[in-house]
């Protein structure tokens with residue numbers, strides 16, 4: 205069995221040390237591991253190299269606004285769990301952020317990898333459509349759940365699963381992080397927050413964007429709206445620091 209990881213360059217698995225750029229632990233010194241594949245298809249996804257494949261039959265092709273497609277061979281790498289754990293340990297970080305793509309599509313393999321990392325704290329970035337198997341869930345300190353709004357282009361019946369959102373809402377480890385691109389998106393967040401009883405102290409608005417200027421422009425209206433409605437805000441610190449690059 206193995207994990208299918210994203211790559212920084214062909215053949216080089218996307219495992220790296222950085223700071224957490226988003227959400228409640230923004231600024232923390234962490235390691236990242238990025239898994240390949242996603243069950244959703246956000247038109248603005250900043251990691252389309254985990255799912256937008258060259259050569260996918262047209263009827264299966266999920267649109268992305270860039271139009272760019274990626275070769276699987278260059279953008280995926282299989283690694284056994286012990287080797288992935290060794291590369292995580294080599295970063296020297298004591299906290300690991302597991303991201304993707306949608307990392308919970310490989311929950312069982314992640315649980316096996318973590319058996320080799322007994323002292324590492326774990327944070328998971330997920331789109332909220334799936335759950336961790338129990339062997340993984342017991343290792344998780346924090347879930348950063350990012351449900352996708354209408355502007356993502358995903359069908360709501362695929363992106364917003366009521367029983368999953370309700371389960372995360374009552375889990376004190378789960379924080380909700382909504383990507384917003386325009387003020388109207390906040391109305392949608394508030395409606396979902398009411399419908400699924402998402403606690404506002406655990407609900408963050410985050411600007412959509414992959415450059416500093418776009419993020420800052422959106423923060424200008426996000427901050428006052430968040431204050432008005434009692435929601436939290438997060439920037440994307442790594443984009444300001446490093447730009448939109450792999451392995452950061």
Ligand SMILES: Nc1nc2[nH]cc(C(=O)O)c2c(=O)[nH]1
Pocket residue numbers: 222223224225226303304329442452
């Ligand atoms: N530094 C840094 N922080 C992040 N927080 C969430 C990320 C993600 O891609 O899920 C991410 C990322 O890619 N880099």
Ligand code: SF4
Pocket residue numbers: 242243244245246248249250251252254304305306331352
């Ligand atoms: S859920 Fe995340 S990884 Fe999947 S397409 Fe959307 S933004 Fe990209």
Ligand SMILES: [Mg+2]
Pocket residue numbers: 250251
């Ligand atoms: Mg990212």
